[in-house]
Each structure stands twice: as structure tokens, then as C-alpha cells.
Amino acid sequence: MHPIVKLVSQRFALGILLLFGASALIFGLTEALPGDAAQAVLGQSATPEALANLREEMGLNRPALTRYFEWLGGIVQGDLGQSLTNKLDIAESIGKRLGNTLFLACAAAVVSVPLAIFLGLLAVRYRNRWPDKLISAITLTTVSIPEFLIGYVVIYFISVKLGWFSSLAMINETMSFGQKLNAIALPAFVLTLVVLAQMMRMTRAAILNLMQSAYIETAELKGLSNFQVIARHAFPNAISPIVNVVMLNLAYLVVGVVVVEVVFVYPGMGQYLVDSVTKRDVPVVLACGVVFAAVYIGLNMVADIVSILANPRLRHPK
Amino acid sequence: MNEQLTHMAGQVTAGKLTRREFMGKAAALGVSAAMASTMFADAARAAGPKKGGDLKFGLQGGNSTDSLDPATYASSVPFQNGRQFGDTLVEVAPDGSIEPRLAESVEGSADAKVWTFKLRQGVEFHNGKTMTSEDVLKTMERHSNEDSKSGALGIMKGIESMKADGDNFQVTLTEPNADLPFLMADYHLIVQPDGGMDNPAAGIGTGPYQVEVDEPGVRHVFKKFANHWNPDFGNFDSVEVIVINDATARTAALQSGQVHAVNRVEPKVADLLGRAPNLTVHSTAGRGHYVFIMHCDTAPFDNNELRLALKHAINRQELVDKVLRGYGTVGNDMPVNAAYPLFDGSIPQREFSLEKAAEHYKKSGHDGSPIIMRVADGAFPGAVDAAALFQQTAAQAGIPLEIKREPNDGYWSEVWNVQPFCASYWGGRPVQDQMYATAYLSTADWNDTRFKVPEFDEMLFAARAELDNDKRKDIYSKMGVMVRDQGGLICPMFNDFVEGVTNQLEGWESDPTQEMMNGQVSRKMWFS
Numbered sequence: 031m032h033p034i035v036k037l038v039s040q041r042f043a044l045g046i047l048l049l050f051g052a053s054a055l056i057f058g059l060t061e062a063l064p065g066d067a068a069q070a071v072l073g074q075s076a077t078p079e080a081l082a083n084l085r086e087e088m089g090l091n092r093p094a095l096t097r098y099f100e101w102l103g104g105i106v107q108g109d110l111g112q113s114l115t116n117k118l119d120i121a122e123s124i125g126k127r128l129g130n131t132l133f134l135a136c137a138a139a140v141v142s143v144p145l146a147i148f149l150g151l152l153a154v155r156y157r158n159r160w161p162d163k164l165i166s167a168i169t170l171t172t173v174s175i176p177e178f179l180i181g182y183v184v185i186y187f188i189s190v191k192l193g194w195f196s197s198l199a200m201i202n203e204t205m206s207f208g209q210k211l212n213a214i215a216l217p218a219f220v221l222t223l224v225v226l227a228q229m230m231r232m233t234r235a236a237i238l239n240l241m242q243s244a245y246i247e248t249a250e251l252k253g254l255s256n257f258q259v260i261a262r263h264a265f266p267n268a269i270s271p272i273v274n275v276v277m278l279n280l281a282y283l284v285v286g287v288v289v290v291e292v293v294f295v296y297p298g299m300g301q302y303l304v305d306s307v308t309k310r311d312v313p314v315v316l317a318c319g320v321v322f323a324a325v326y327i328g329l330n331m332v333a334d335i336v337s338i339l340a341n342p343r344l345r346h347p348k
Numbered sequence: 349m350n351e352q353l354t355h356m357a358g359q360v361t362a363g364k365l366t367r368r369e370f371m372g373k374a375a376a377l378g379v380s381a382a383m384a385s386t387m388f389a390d391a392a393r394a395a396g397p398k399k400g401g402d403l404k405f406g407l408q409g410g411n412s413t414d415s416l417d418p419a420t421y422a423s424s425v426p427f428q429n430g431r432q433f434g435d436t437l438v439e440v441a442p443d444g445s446i447e448p449r450l451a452e453s454v455e456g457s458a459d460a461k462v463w464t465f466k467l468r469q470g471v472e473f474h475n476g477k478t479m480t481s482e483d484v485l486k487t488m489e490r491h492s493n494e495d496s497k498s499g500a501l502g503i504m505k506g507i508e509s510m511k512a513d514g515d516n517f518q519v520t521l522t523e524p525n526a527d528l529p530f531l532m533a534d535y536h537l538i539v540q541p542d543g544g545m546d547n548p549a550a551g552i553g554t555g556p557y558q559v560e561v562d563e564p565g566v567r568h569v570f571k572k573f574a575n576h577w578n579p580d581f582g583n584f585d586s587v588e589v590i591v592i593n594d595a596t597a598r599t600a601a602l603q604s605g606q607v608h609a610v611n612r613v614e615p616k617v618a619d620l621l622g623r624a625p626n627l628t629v630h631s632t633a634g635r636g637h638y639v640f641i642m643h644c645d646t647a648p649f650d651n652n653e654l655r656l657a658l659k660h661a662i663n664r665q666e667l668v669d670k671v672l673r674g675y676g677t678v679g680n681d682m683p684v685n686a687a688y689p690l691f692d693g694s695i696p697q698r699e700f701s702l703e704k705a706a707e708h709y710k711k712s713g714h715d716g717s718p719i720i721m722r723v724a725d726g727a728f729p730g731a732v733d734a735a736a737l738f739q740q741t742a743a744q745a746g747i748p749l750e751i752k753r754e755p756n757d758g759y760w761s762e763v764w765n766v767q768p769f770c771a772s773y774w775g776g777r778p779v780q781d782q783m784y785a786t787a788y789l790s791t792a793d794w795n796d797t798r799f800k801v802p803e804f805d806e807m808l809f810a811a812r813a814e815l816d817n818d819k820r821k822d823i824y825s826k827m828g829v830m831v832r833d834q835g836g837l838i839c840p841m842f843n844d845f846v847e848g849v850t851n852q853l854e855g856w857e858s859d860p861t862q863e864m865m866n867g868q869v870s871r872k873m874w875f876s
Contacts, residue, residue: 065761077793084497113412197600297566305412
């Protein structure tokens with residue numbers, strides 16, 4: 031077997047194992063939280079009688095292990111089950127929510143990743159001169175401000191004062207692609223500001239590191255323009271650390287944007303998970319948790335594989 | 349100029365002038381925007397409701413886990429959803445009287461034990477079926493039988509039997525209760541086909557709007573139901589309930605015109621928001637109250653002197669000014685206020701008095717160890733601040749209060765009704781009887797102050813059976829005083845419903861029963 035195929039399949043198998051571990055951990059932690067779904071649903075209006083009836087209906091009277099393995103049995107057959115609280119099909123709800131989350135993440139990534147890398151290259155080209163300092167100053171400022179505050183500022187000026195975009199990023203199936211893009215313009219903009227700095231700084235650092243190498247000097251000596259040296263000779267060797275940071279940020283865009291979702295009223299996965307934890311809706315928490323874990327594990331796997339492919343020494347091990 | 353304005357107002361009433369045109373012309377005549385806005389509203393109201401338009405709510409209180417099953421309603425968004433697609437037998441009118449809905453009339457027997465609801469005929473469900481008394485019976489059974497998990501289960505106790513009899517639905521009680529119609533107005537008790545026994549979350553009702561999109565925690569869309577029994581109800585083509593749990597996002601959505609009405613405007617921004625030209629902030633005195641509750645049967649709170657010491661040590665006006673920013677009224681350590689029918693306004697207000705607090709504290713013989721009070725902002729908005737203010741004034745009277753912050757998550761299951769002294773919130777009930785029966789009767793499940801006084805219980809039952817309102821008022825007055833002087837309730841304030849509504853909507857009326865005009869905005873208001 032080709033070493034790369036072997037490596038990928040090894041990683042894949044490990045990833046699956048990790049997912050099972052993650053689901054067990056999530057189940058254990060959710061069970062450890064005080065109260066259960068019946069109590070959370072009834073809230074202040076819980077009477078002992080109503081509680082008992084609701085527990086019975088939700089099947090919460092059975093032992094925790096039984097419930098976990100039932101869930102596990104379902105999921106290996108591709109059945110995510112039903113929500114405890116509103117009886118809706120989880121796969122269907124998650125499908126919509128995940129689609130929305132990925133849509134927003136993609137939109138933000140399509141803008142932010144090329145922009146961050148370009149700005150990083152630009153910063154190296156003009157290192158320690160005003161463009162470099164300006165780029166660093168702006169991106170570091172936006173990453174330092176809490177995202178909800180950026181969100182509010184953006185809403186106040188762009189939505190309330192200027193009226194250019196809607197502050198409610200509500201999207202649904204009946205909207206056209208253009209309408210959807212228009213609706214998510216503001217949250218995507220905020221997310222771009224949030225993730226830009228780390229990717230840009232890493233690109234800058236990784237390339238600067240290489241710029242001291244002898245082969246870069248050679249390239250300069252043979253008369254290549256400054257930008258060509260960076261883009262053609264330095265960048266390919268800096269791909270590995272950059273991809274790692276990019277993947278980390280992409281994972282963040284998928285799993286970590288609940289604050290932005292709340293501020294812009296975006297129907298994504300984050301809010302779904304938070305609501306379900308509050309209501310102790312264990313099957314939904316598990317499903318969301320596994321999806322998030324899969325995204326994290328998957329993107330990290332991609333980062334590893336790309337690093338290996340980008341590095342001839344790892345690609346052809348002796 | 350005056351004639352000109354009168355003429356213009358007449359044109360508005362006749363539907364010949366839109367709001368924009370009217371405002372523009374009025375401005376040209378040198379009339380201030382605020383004045384013109386009021387004139388337009390008056391003229392538009394005179395014209396009567398107009399049909400059409402898509403109403404959008406931006407509401408706090410929705411969750412991805414919400415269901416359309418009326419039995420599970422416990423927050424604002426499900427409540428509002430129920431109001432769109434469902435009807436109850438009767439409704440509490442803004443003036444506190446009983447208004448007929450699916451029941452044309454209601455009659456009680458002389459001893460107030462048997463109540464007969466005469467049902468409206470020809471009422472159609474959204475699935476095309478005609479409502480029968482059997483549907484009503486099944487609905488009430490689902491909320492009260494042994495398997496019930498309904499939020500209304502508590503109020504359905506005391507029903508001995510129910511029966512469907514032709515056009516009538518009859519309830520027989522174990523004890524007389526003159527307020528039974530008010531119990532049947534509870535927002536959980538939406539009549540569903542077959543009582544919702546087969547599929548309670550189907551969202552099929554008899555309401556003026558039918559469910560079109562149901563995305564819990566995101567939005568709920570309803571479209572006009574053409575065959576509603578009352579064509580006057582529901583002036584909009586569609587109603588959309590958008591869940592916006594973040595307060596800033598909610599106000600921004602209202603300001604930028606993306607929604608027409610929002611609930612729970614934060615008191616600290618209400619004044620600023622009210623200055624915006626295109627909207628009005630309505631503050632409605634309600635029956636909800638922010639409270640601190642002590643268990644009367646747990647040391648050290650089993651000592652009435654200590655309870656009185658704490659009651660005197662809280663500065664109610666300061667709390668209303670700082671926590672509610674004036675959007676509320678001071679409480680009097682009883683769970684009822686002037687918004688209730690048969691309330692006795694002559695009961696003296698308990699005043700903040702450090703001397704009396706110190707005096708009672710001394711009499712209580714408390715050992716001076718810290719008194720632990722548990723709070724979380726989930727109990728009511730600003731609870732932690734309110735507790736800190738309380739702590740400071742108590743300290744001045746020499747009472748050592750210690751605040752213990754609890755997580756919002758799980759507050760209602762782990763702290764409230766479990767710990768002996770904590771912050772809490774009560775939403776209020778349409779009548780005094782229901783409020784007292786829910787939380788102050790010895791045997792009540794939610795007796796969160798462990799107030800168990802047989803004499804009080806007797807008065808409650810006596811008031812229920814009493815059909816003479818003067819006598820009832822007198823009994824309620826005595827009960828209020830008893831809770832105030834002996835109970836475990838520290839009730840510093842009643843909060844107002846603070847809501848923002850665009851000026852494009854007409855027909856707002858103040859309703860203390862529940863928020864957002866008791867959920868009647870989509871039925872009674874209209875676009876000008």
C-alpha cells in the first residue's frame with residue numbers, strides 16, 4: 031500500500047474512534063448536569079405529577095447506559111432519533127441548521143482566507159514599513175474587540191443608520207442565493223474581521239522565517255521581483271503552518287460562532303446546541319456534539335494530510 | 349391651517365391619504381412630527397381597522413426546543429404562537445372581565461359548583477373539521493388527566509367531572525369557585541381537534557391564523573385562516589414570529605423596521621428608544637412581580653420577627669428606580685396589586701424603615717450569622733443588582749445578608765422552591781383567587797414560601813364560594829394583609845410590560861393580563 035493511503039486510512043480510523051469517545055464524553059457530561067429535560071421543559075410550572083408523566087413519556091426513567099447505547103445503536107444505522115422536547119426529527123433539524131452554519135462559514139472563509147494570505151504576503155513584501163504596520167494594526171484591533179461588540183457597532187452604523195443591510199440574518203429555503211448572500215453580509219463581515227488576524231500573522235511569520243534562507247537569496251540574486259520571490263519560492267514552503275492555522279480558523283467558523291449567531295439572529299448550529307443543553311435535550315446535544323467533533327477532527331486531518339503532501343521529505347519517507 | 353388639517357384628517361379616515369403623505373403635508377403646514385403623528389393615529393383609528401399586510405414580531409423567549417403543543421407553553425414565543433393558531437373558550441378582556449370566545453356564554457349554578465359553557469356553533473378547525481363539544485371535553489381532559497404534563501395541570505385541580513352535552517360543555521367542581529371562567533381562559537387551554545390526544549403538536553386550532561412554517565427557535569409563520577368564526581379578528585395576511593433573544597438585536601430590528609413589534613424592551617434603553625420617531629414604547633402595568641421568597645418553615649425564616657425585619661429593610665422605591673428604571677410600581681409584600689379585580693387599595697403600604705427593621709431583628713433573637721440569599725439573573729432581570737441593593741440597606745439595619753450567586757441554568761429546578769431564601773419571579777394570574785391558590789394555599793405545589801396557615805386556606809375557600817363581590821373583596825383584603833404581615837414573601841416591585849411597537853400599527857390597547865396586549869396584537873391591531 032502506498033504510504034500516503036495507509037496514513038490517510040489510519041487517520042480516518044482513529045478519527046472514527048475519537049468520535050465515539052467524544053460522544054461518550056458528551057453524554058456523560060450532559061447527564062452530570064443538574065436536572066433533566068422534563069424539569070427544564072416544565073421550568074417554574076413543574077408539579078411532581080406533571081414531572082413524573084413527562085419523564086415517563088420522554089423515557090428518562092430508564093438507566094443512563096441503556097439510553098446511551100440505544101442512541102449509539104441508532105446512530106450507527108444513520109438514525110439520529112427524535113428531540114426529547116419538541117419531538118421533531120433531529121436529522122432534519124440539524125440538516126437545516128448545519129446547512130446554514132456551513133453556508134455562513136463558507137462565505138466568511140471565501141472572503142477571509144484569500145484576503146488573510148494576500149495581506150500576509152503584502153505585509154512581508156513591505157515589512158516594517160507603513161503597509162505592514164497598518165495591516166497588523168487593523169487586523170489586531172479587530173481580533174482584540176469582542177465579536178458581539180463588533181456586531182453591535184456594525185448593526186448600528188450599517189443597518190440602523192445607513193440601512194444598507196438587514197440586521198436580521200434570517201435565511202430560509204424560499205430565498206434565492208443572492209438574497210441569502212445579502213442576508214448574511216453583516217455576520218460574514220464580522221466573522222471575517224474576527225478570523226483575519228491570526229491567519230494573516232501566521233502567513234507573515236512563516237514566510238519571514240523562510241526569507242532568511244539561502245535559496246531565497248539566490249532567487250533574489252537571479253533578479254526575480256520581490257513579490258515573485260515571496261509568492262513562488264517562499265510561500266510553497268510555508269504552506270504547512272499556514273494550512274494548520276487556516277483549518278483551525280475554519281473549524282472555529284463552524285463550531286464557535288454562537289455569539290455572532292445570537293447577535294444577528296442567524297439560525298445556525300450554535301444556538302441549537304446551546305438551547306438543547308439548557309433544556310437537557312440529550313439526543314440533540316449528542317448529535318450536535320458529534321457533528322462538531324467530526325468537523326474538528328476532519329479539518330485537522332485535512333491539515334495534516336496537506337502538510338504531508340506539501341513537504342517532499344514527508345511525502346517520500348525513507 | 350386648522351381647517352386644512354381637519355380636512356386632511358378626514359381624508360385619512362376615508363382612506364385617501366397614507367401616513368407618509370399625511371406627515372409630509374402636516375410638516376409643510378408647520379405641525380410638529382409628534383403632533384402630526386398623534387393626529388394621524390386618531391384619524392386612522394376613526395377609520396377603523398384595515399385589512400392586509402404582513403405583521404412581524406421580534407420576540408424574546410423562544411428556544412430551539414419549543415413545541416407547538418399547548419401543554420408545554422412556558423415562555424413568550426410559544427405563548428404568542430398559541431394565540432395565533434388557537435382559541436380558548438373564554439378570554440380575559442383588558443378591563444379584567446370575561447369575554448366570550450369559543451364559548452358564546454358561560455353560566456354558573458347558584459352554588460358556583462357547576463359551570464356550563466354554551467359553545468359557539470359552526471366553528472371550523474384549520475383541518476376543515478367542525479368543532480364539537482367532544483373536542484372541548486377531550487382538550488380539557490388532556491390538560492387534567494393522570495398522564496397530563498400540562499403547564500395548566502395545577503389550575504385544573506378541583507374539577508370533579510366534565511361532560512360534553514350537545515352544544516354545551518359542563519364542568520363540575522369539588523368545591524365552589526366563582527372564578528372558574530378565569531381558569532378556563534388560561535392560555536394553555538387551546539381547543540384542539542380531538543383535544544390533541546393523537547398529535548398535540550400538530551398546531552391545528554381554530555385561531556385566526558394557521559401554521560405555515562414552524563422552525564423552533566428561529567421563526568414561526570402563520571397565514572390568515574379564511575374561515576375563522578369572527579371575521580373581525582385578525583387583520584393581517586400573515587404573521588411572523590421571529591425569535592430574537594438578544595435585547596440589542598431586538599431593538600435594532602425594530603429601529604431599522606425589520607420587525608413591527610418587540611417585547612421586553614430593556615428598561616435602561618426604553619427612554620432612548622422611545623425618542624425614535626417611527627415607533628412607540630408602551631409601558632403596561634401588569635401583575636408580574638419580582639420577589640425574594642423565604643420558607644416560613646425553615647430556620648431562621650420560621651421566625652416571623654426576622655421575616656418582618658427583612659421586609660422593612662428593603663428600599664422598594666430604590667429598587668423600582670434603579671432596577672426597573674421606573675418601569676414598574678412598588679409592591680406591598682403580597683402577590684396582588686391594583687391590576688387585580690376586587691383589590692383593596694386602602695391596605696397601607698409597607699415603608700422602608702431601618703429603625704423598624706433593626707427593632708424586629710433584635711426581637712427575633714437571631715444569632716447574627718450571615719443570612720444566605722440565593723440569586724441569579726435568571727430569576728428576574730436585574731436580580732443580582734436588586735440583591736446587592738437589598739444587602740446594603742439590610743446592613744444599615746444591622747442585618748447580615750450574604751448573597752450567593754447561582755447559575756441561571758437549572759435555577760428553577762435546583763434553587764427556586766428548594767432553597768429557603770432566594771430571588772424569584774411570578775407572572776401573575778387573572779384573578780386573586782388563582783394567584784393565592786397557586787402559591788399560598790397550604791397544599792399548593794408551588795407554595796414557594798411554605799406559607800401554611802389553615803385560617804388563610806379557609807378564607808380562600810370562603811371567597812371562592814362567595815358570589816357577593818363586596819364580601820369577596822373584604823375577604824381578599826384580609827388575606828392580603830395576612831400574607832403581608834405573616835408570609836414569607838418580600839415583594840418589592842411589580843414590573844411593567846415594556847414593549848416597542850412601530851407607528852405603522854394602529855389599535856394598541858393596554859392589557860395587564862399578559863405581555864403584548866395579552867397576545868392580541870395580531871387579532872386587534874392593523875396597519876394604518
